Amino acid sequence: xxxxxxxxxxxxxxxxxxxxxxxxxxxxxxxxxxxxxxxxxxxxxxxxxxxxxxxxxxxxxxxxxxxxxxxxxxxxxxxxxxxxxxxxxxxxxxxxxxxxxxxxxxxxxxxxxxxxxxxxxxxxxxxxxxxxxxxxxxxxxxxxxx
Amino acid sequence: xxxxxxxxxxxxxxxxxxxxxxxxxxxxxxxxxxxxxxxxxxxxxxxxxxxxxxxxxxxxxxxxxxxxxxxxxxxxxxxxxxxxxxxxxxxxxxxxxxxxxxxxxxxxxxxxxxxxxxxxxxxxxxxxxxxxxxxxxxxxxxxxxxxxxxxxxxxxxxxxxxxxxxxxxxxxxxxxxxxxxxxxxxxxxxxxxxxxxxxxxxxxxxxxxxxxxxxxxxxxxxxxxxxxxxxxxxxxxxxxxxxxxxxxxxxxxxxxxxxxxxxxxxxxxxxxxxxxxxxxxxxxxxxxxxxxxxxxxxxxxxxxxxxxxxxxxxxxxxxxxxxxxxxxxxxxxxxxxxxxxxxxxxxxxxxxxxxxxxxxxxxxxxxxxxxxxxxxxxxxxxxxxxxxxx
Numbered sequence: 288x289x290x291x292x293x294x295x296x297x298x299x300x301x302x303x304x305x306x307x308x309x310x311x312x313x314x315x316x317x318x319x320x321x322x323x324x325x326x327x328x329x330x331x332x333x334x335x336x337x338x339x340x341x342x343x344x345x346x347x348x349x350x351x352x353x354x355x356x357x358x359x360x361x362x363x364x365x366x367x368x369x370x371x372x373x374x375x376x377x378x379x380x381x382x383x384x385x386x387x388x389x390x391x392x393x394x395x396x397x398x399x400x401x402x403x404x405x406x407x408x409x410x411x412x413x414x415x416x417x418x419x420x421x422x423x424x425x426x427x428x429x430x431x432x433x
Numbered sequence: 434x435x436x437x438x439x440x441x442x443x444x445x446x447x448x449x450x451x452x453x454x455x456x457x458x459x460x461x462x463x464x465x466x467x468x469x470x471x472x473x474x475x476x477x478x479x480x481x482x483x484x485x486x487x488x489x490x491x492x493x494x495x496x497x498x499x500x501x502x503x504x505x506x507x508x509x510x511x512x513x514x515x516x517x518x519x520x521x522x523x524x525x526x527x528x529x530x531x532x533x534x535x536x537x538x539x540x541x542x543x544x545x546x547x548x549x550x551x552x553x554x555x556x557x558x559x560x561x562x563x564x565x566x567x568x569x570x571x572x573x574x575x576x577x578x579x580x581x582x583x584x585x586x587x588x589x590x591x592x593x594x595x596x597x598x599x600x601x602x603x604x605x606x607x608x609x610x611x612x613x614x615x616x617x618x619x620x621x622x623x624x625x626x627x628x629x630x631x632x633x634x635x636x637x638x639x640x641x642x643x644x645x646x647x648x649x650x651x652x653x654x655x656x657x658x659x660x661x662x663x664x665x666x667x668x669x670x671x672x673x674x675x676x677x678x679x680x681x682x683x684x685x686x687x688x689x690x691x692x693x694x695x696x697x698x699x700x701x702x703x704x705x706x707x708x709x710x711x712x713x714x715x716x717x718x719x720x721x722x723x724x725x726x727x728x729x730x731x732x733x734x735x736x737x738x739x740x741x742x743x744x745x746x747x748x749x750x751x752x753x754x755x756x757x758x759x760x761x762x763x764x765x766x767x768x769x770x771x772x773x774x775x776x777x778x779x780x781x782x783x784x785x786x787x788x789x790x791x792x793x794x795x796x797x798x799x800x801x802x803x804x805x806x807x808x809x810x811x812x813x814x815x816x817x818x819x820x821x822x823x
Contacts, residue, residue, distance in 0.1 A: 301611050307618035314625040345607075372610035394614035394656055397621050 293408040294336060296320045298328040298354070299343035299370065308341075311397070317404070325349030325357070332362050339388070339407045341400075344371045344378055352382055359386040364414060366407035370395065451566045452494070453477040456486040456512065457501040457528065466499075469555050475562060483507030487515055494520060497546075497565045499558065501528045502536045510540060517544045522572070524565035528553060602771070606659035613655055620648040661784040664719070676714045678742060678751065679707050685721035689729060696734045704742040710749065710818040716792045723785040724753045724812050730776065731757025731810060752813040759806035768802065 295317050299305050302323060309319040320335050322328040326349055328340065340358060344351035355367055369382045369390035379390035388407040391400060453470065455477045457463045467477045478495065480486040484507055486498065498516060502509035513525055527540040527548035537548030546565040549557055624645055626632060635641075686693070686700065693700065728738045732755045741752040760768060767773045769790045774783035793800045793814055804810040 301615065303615045304611065304618060307615060307622055311618055311622040311625060314622060372607050372614070392660060393610045394617035394652060 290316045291408075292316050292318045293404050294318045294320075294338045295404065296322055296328060296331060296335070296337045296340045298322045298325070298340060298346075298351075300324060300346045301343070315401070325351070325354030328354055329357055329361070332358065332365065337362075337365055338411050339366045339368060339404055341368050341370055341404075342387075344369055344382065352378065352385065355382055355385055355387055364411055366411050368400075368403055368407060451475055451562060452496050453562060454480060454486060454489060454495040454498045456480045456483065456498060456504075456509075458482060458504045459501075466553075466555070466558070470559065470562075473555075473559050475559065483509070483512035483515075486512055490516065490520060490523070495523055496569055497562050498523055498525045499528060499562070500525050500545075502533065502540065502548075503530055510536065510543065513540055513543055513545055522569060524569055526558070526561050526565060602662040606662040609655065609659050613652055613659065616648065617652045617656075620645055620652065658782045658784065661782050661788055664784075664788050672713055672715065673711055674714055675709050676712050676717060677707070677709050678749070679704060681714060681718055682721060682740060682742075682751075685718050685725055688718075688722055689725050692726070692729045693738075696729060696732075696736070698729060698732055698735070699737045701737065701739040702741075703739065706742070706744055708742075708744060708749070710816065712796055712816065712818060716796060720789050720792050720814065721751075721753075723789045727785060727812075728753055728755035728757070728810075730781075731755045733757070748815060748817050750813055750815050752811055754809060754811040756809045759808055760802075760804040760810055761806055765802065765804060 295312060297305050297309055297312070297319055300323055305321045305323065309321050312319050320331055320337065322331050325346060328342070331337075332340075342351050342354060342358075346354075349357075351369060351371075355369070358365055358367060363386075366388040367382075367386070369379050369387045370393055371379050371390060372393040379387075382390060388410065389403050391403065453475055455463050455467055455470075456479075457466075458481055460481065463479050463481070467479055470477050477499070478489055478493075480489050483504060486500070489495075490498075500509050500512060500516075504512075507515075509527060513527070516523055516525060524546040525540070525544070527537055527545050529537045529540075529548050529550055534548075534550065537545075537550070540548055546568065547561055549561060623641075627635075627638065627641060627645075632638075682702070692698075725738070729736075732738060737756040739752075739754040741750075741754065743750045743752070764773075764775065769786050771787040772783035773787075774781040790800055793816075796816060798814055798816040801813045801815070802810065803813075
């Protein structure tokens with residue numbers, strides 16, 4: 288079975304963590320773009336086609352929630368999975384209310400993470416599919432209008 | 434005025450409970466007084482000498498001793514001395530001769546409650562006895578009050594200590610989770626590398642896999658601890674919802690279902706009603722899981738766990754009783770402390786009951802434990818909630 292790679296951006300100020308999880312995700316066939324701050328994440332989203340952002344909640348400077356809000360404003364179709372080292376699940380819940388797909392506690396179980404990544408990618412795909420269908424309908428109607 | 438009447442009535446009522454010992458060498462005098470006291474609801478024991486008085490007190494304590502100063506043998510003052518040495522709570526009323534008020538004054542200095550001069554008026558005596566008894570009661574209340582205060586203070590100190598400990602441990606847990614995540618991903622990646630084709634027949638492969646397994650298990654163990662530590666300080670994200678206790682128990686049982694099945698444990702439910710309450714379902718479920726997990730560990734294979742739900746209009750009691758080995762008395766006080774565990778390393782975090790009690794505190798309830806070594810343990814949660822019966 289050929290796996291469809293998920294285009295992931297991994298955002299965490301812990302460089303070692305980003306490095307090792309990237310390696311791991313790449314090894315199982317995903318495409319990973321690393322970022323080490325909220326700012327870097329937003330910049331890289333401009334030029335990269337990303338399905339899912341794995342986003343650390345607690346980062347210096349622009350924190351996870353701020354970054355999330357900005358992502359959802361500028362790239363509404365990109366799915367976000369929040370990552371928290373803190374028991375502050377209320378932040379994670381707030382994140383989900385702001386539009387995050389789900390959250391995970393650090394250290395995360397890889398099977399859990401994989402399942403959530405897959406589900407997030409699926410949701411994005413479905414959404415894009417619906418948009419395409421709607422667009423083509425719109426196009427047909429316009430054409431029919433002539 | 435109203436207060437006085439109240440006090441008067443109180444004295445009336447209490448008179449029956451006062452134990453009085455009447456000590457006088459004149460038998461007729463003693464008996465007359467005793468008879469007349471009895472008419473007023475005070476029953477008095479009698480003693481003819483100081484020695485006899487002490488012998489009676491050794492058998493049965495008295496609230497008030499009415500003590501004649503002039504007695505052959507051991508005199509009143511000496512007897513007073515001896516009584517005060519041994520029975521601090523006993524109050525003494527001295528009876529002095531007509532011309533011997535100095536005896537009475539000396540007696541008060543030595544700790545007598547008061548003195549009356551013979552011939553005595555019975556009303557005076559009854560009044561004095563009641564006053565002395567009131568003093569005893571007052572002292573007792575004072576002791577109880579200060580004990581209560583000391584207890585409260587201790588509890589407050591403990592609560593504060595636990596609160597700051599909670600904040601600290603949450604901070605520590607958070608700081609540990611990050612490096613733990615790095616270890617976790619590194620080990621996970623190594624495992625993936627080992628699966629590569631070019632690695633299929635490297636030497637010592639089994640050793641590497643074994644070591645990786647140990648790292649993963651270690652990470653898992655540390656993660657359980659840090660996540661539970663973080664549980665303890667989760668305060669703001671509590672929700673309130675209508676919870677059906679029966680369904681909640683079902684849910685919790687399902688989550689520990691595998692352990693129950695594997696160990697062939699019998700679950701008995703005794704619910705007097707099906708009911709809904711307003712509370713935090715997630716936190717309550719966590720409590721149930723913690724208590725059930727402990728019970729499962731305690732009973733071992735083929736054991737029995739009983740879950741009992743009892744209700745009044747304002748309170749529900751949920752009891753989880755196991756047929757396990759019980760908790761020794763010396764451990765019973767420590768089980769709610771963080772990191773106290775009698776399980777093998779890696780099996781328990783020592784945080785389960787600590788977290789449980791914190792949650793119950795937060796929900797405004799109480800948790801009680803009863804245990805008998807060799808017979809089992811019983812944890813009861815009492816929640817004051819408005820009960821909605823189905």
